[in-house]
Amino acid sequence: MTREMTGAKMVIQALKDQGVDTIFGYPGGAALPIYDEIFQQNDIRHILVRHEQGAVHAAEGYARSTGKVGVCLVTSGPGATNTVTGLTDALLDSIPLLVISCQVPTFLIGSDAFQEADTVGITRPCTKHNWLVKDTDKLSSTIHEAMHVARSGRPGPVLVDIPKDVQFASGTYEAPKPSTSHYKPRLKGDLEEITELVAAIEKAKRPVFYTGGGVVNSGPAASQLLRELVDATGFPVTSTLMGLGSYPASGKNWLGMLGMHGLYEANMAMHGCDLLINVGARFDDRITGRIDAFSPKSKKAHIDIDPSSINKVIKADIPIVGDVAHVLEDILKIWKSRGRKTEVEAVSKWNKQIDEWRAVRCLTYRQSETSIKPQYALQRLEALTKDRDRYITTEVGQHQMWAAQFLGFEQPNRWMTSGGLGTMGYGLPASIGVQIAHPESLVINVAGEASWLMNMQEMGTAVQFRLPVKQFILNNERLGMVRQWQELLHGERYSQSWSEALPDFVKLAEAFGAKGILCKDPKDLDDAIMEMLDYDGPVIFDCLVEKHENCFPMIPSGKAHNEMLLGDADTQGVIDSKGSVLV
Amino acid sequence: MNALQIKKGATKHSAYNLRPAFSEIEERHTLAVLVENEPGVLARVIGLFSGRGYNIESLTVAEVDHTGHRSRITIVTKGTPQVIEQIKAQLGRIVVVHEVHDLTVEGPSVERELAMLKVVGQGDKRVEAMRMAEIFRANVVDTTLDSFIFEITGAPEKIDAFADLMRPLGLAEIARTGVAALRRGL
């Protein structure tokens, strides 16, 4: 189907034809023609944010919780530059996004025109790909191709920059057709390598599955197949921060998260295993710790759709390039056809060893009668919400790690957090995007007060669109994660890690037209949480917690997995000077 | 390299380059990258090298298929085998990159570079420059009473050698194209 229409109309038509129902955006001069088209239709809902960074994080929350591409629309210059942090965040966390940025007219490009910025230049390193469209006839096919690139292979953010004259001009609209793009990442894994992995599975005595965000990226089928494979083999399974929920936290083979703030049993299993099966994870430095001491005795298999992830950090003995769901399906098929063999006795001995590590109960903390421990707050939040249809987003810091440790996820796409970039200010807008996608569900942003302030303007968005997002702020009046590092690394010199002059969050909530709840006594906590849950609207929950609590376990920088710090030990000087240059 | 050998304050080190499992020996590789000739494609390739800290020894680019809008970028780079593997994988990720060939491992290839050298001098030096140029099969493409411009084609080492000889004879300026390379045979 081809039709004549203006570029602005084409944008809306192309998005509709791509199945887009929601755009997060903010208008401005260069975007007016497209905004005029938005005004004249009802198929696509526009969510007006308060800052373009908020639009991108909201789109990330929308995308991660639905598996669809999140879409943003921003104006030229400052509108476009405000998306840079969000784009980088989405690039590092493999979140599919389309940002449509508007540009000064083509004949003014290069003249330092009002609100001109070299948007494709600025965003080239923080997008999977980007385009400047100078010809209205190419606009629709570019948007279709952009959506294809965003969601195919390793998903990621793309940007299409559209000058204002291209929006005004008429051209020929082309409907999406089966992609003619040469960009077709390989989905099926190499059968020889897969068979080698099956043989390794049959022989392994101390195996472990190390799963990651790639399982979530691959879609619900991948999680299903992972569960089947884990349950059939009886192998223990851990996950990165990004993969939580792919295997249910209630599953009996679940080890909990691994890595810097991961669980003792997960990290010890990684250290002691003889077969490490990486399923859609990227050997991030939060996971590996000291590389020459990382999982020293294991054969390593690595399943990843992006060839550049393989051998980037850790050498793979069995590299498998392909999509998680496709590869797991083939593994299961071949393993079953060869008689479903495992070293049953050795694996059960291994599981017993793991039970001993579990018995260390590494998440134990010192309870208090008088102050709310952040861990306790999350335990209560978990107890009171785990049976609900629940989505969690987080900000960045200690609270994020405690949330990963103390909340259990039974399904993928239920946990939205900024892992790779660690963007403070992600959680509130992300919770808005999630709530837009799941209007009936309970959406909670577990926040630190400092992070939360970074994009707090988005409370206005929540109130305007009647989004009952719950902002659960663990308020320690500190940049807690920074303070913890200063305590451990910099002789307790707490340089600039205080949250001074904090607002009264209850009054702030009221000023926005939301509800505010303050809680500081552990005895009141359950009632206060229930009050938050029962309120049919956005809530800011100011939970005053212990100010100097540290997040454990912790593998100090430059240390190996089996050199983890547990609990409230004397932690002074534990990171030696050699480790302190690592971040 | 061992993680624990990092000196305090040596901030250029990070967790990322502690790779004891990989070989530390650097190799020189010539890569041929076929790309769509669209605006920004060279910036993508160069940005990848600078952003990730890879070396570029030489880079040449030109459209080689005008109807299909394909350009061929020839890159000479240096790195450990693992870094070379990463470079190829990272190049392969760029959406407008169609093919990446490592000519150094894909069998014998021919490398050529073109250079122009301006040599300024009179008398014996001028005669000597001319004699050397003949030995190197360099052509004279411009001459004045006290200068030559030589054009020479060959492997980069040959051009280096020629330039070294011209230096005492009055080498004033040199322009080099960078390496173009093709695999031999079919």
Ligand SMILES: Cc1cc2nc3c(=O)[nH]c(=O)nc-3n(C[C@H](O)[C@H](O)[C@H](O)COP(=O)(O)OP(=O)(O)OC[C@H]3O[C@@H](n4cnc5c(N)ncnc54)[C@H](O)[C@@H]3O)c2cc1C
């Ligand atoms: C303060 C802080 C502390 C942190 N501490 C920890 C910690 O203790 N533990 C921890 O785990 N993380 C931690 N993180 C997060 C960490 O920085 C990384 O973001 C995270 O570990 C990366 O997860 P991942 O390996 O699953 O990779 P992701 O970033 O999710 O990447 C996914 C991988 O899967 C591949 N992939 C994508 N789609 C597919 C597909 N369809 N099929 C196959 N492969 C696919 C991609 O190519 C990529 O290699 C922390 C972050 C912060 C901010």
Ligand SMILES: Cc1ncc(C[n+]2csc(CCOP(=O)(O)OP(=O)(O)O)c2C)c(N)n1
């Ligand atoms: C945008 C941004 N700036 C700085 C940092 C560095 N940083 C990481 S955690 C943290 C403190 C977060 O404090 P808060 O949100 O209160 O959470 P807490 O650690 O106290 O739970 C800082 C400053 C970051 N991750 N992101």
